[in-house]
Amino acid sequence: MQIKDLGEFGVIDLLAGIVMSQRSGSGNARSFSFNLTVDNGDDTAAWSIGSQSRPGDDRPVNELFTTDTMVEGVHFTLETTPWQDLGWKSLASNISDVASMGGLPSYALVTLGLPSETEVSHLESLYTGMMEISNEYGLAIVGGDMVRSPVVFITVALTGVMQGRPMVRTGARPGDLIAVTGHLGSSGGGLKLMLEGDSSQSDEADFLRDSHRSPRPEVAVGQTLVEAGITTAMDVSDGLGDDLSKLCRASGVSANIFADRLPMHPFLRSRFPDDCVDLALGGGEDYVLLFTGQPAKVNHVISGLPGGAAVVGEILVGEPGKITLVDAEGAETPAGSRGWDHFRPAKD
């Protein structure tokens, strides 16, 4: 059997099963009173680090740890992602995972895979993008590794820190509402423009391309959600359909998404009136947050978010991970497999 036959979930289950059944414990950090709080299967791992709390706030301090890789020809091409954007985005995906737990990004290690013919000026551009987003989000690059590779790849490992309980994927319950903190599909719309060779200048086109090239992870929003008592969240990186499916699978529930409530920017609707719902569900790389909670709680929290959030669906009893899109007339279609599965053949 090959890994493509197992699919992404199957491979993750296989490897997590080996780790969980064969590891001897949660490591040497226990002897320093560190306590693993989020294990395999979430946006980041997390552990509480004992008595580091700030004065006046006795909630435990958690450290977060995540990693993410971008591979040329798989996640990006240098035609639609210039080097500077690649630098920005390689950190953005990791920052978004930290944001989804409610944390602040802190230290990054950067591993580069590079063909030896890579231009030095391109590397400098890559790091211009990395330094821009690092400084905007207050994190420090503190090391890394480099290898020769037939294609460009970038792996970032990022730590984060937070006070309080990290938001996780496992807490969604039937009856909960599902909310999304920003617009969906704008990044996918920008990529679609570029793939169509549309380099026209207009507010609409510039907005969509910028959404794809320089996504801004929602660190402050994540912190606000934790402060407001939200306990279940993740970031939308692969597309709402797939990411909500992962959250529901982790929680053992299913969900409905209401097509007419998907938060889409007017520029996405006007430029892609026929494709905007597909882009919102499966475009990916939006890096907004999705969270769930009891209706009164979610509505209260949304009213306190500076940028607001949209209720897009509800959690149901049902097959874990099953997502159904319900349109304005009540027609139902499956919506959980429109995003990116790493081992599925490429979408056309």
Ligand SMILES: [Mg+2]
């Ligand atoms: Mg994530």
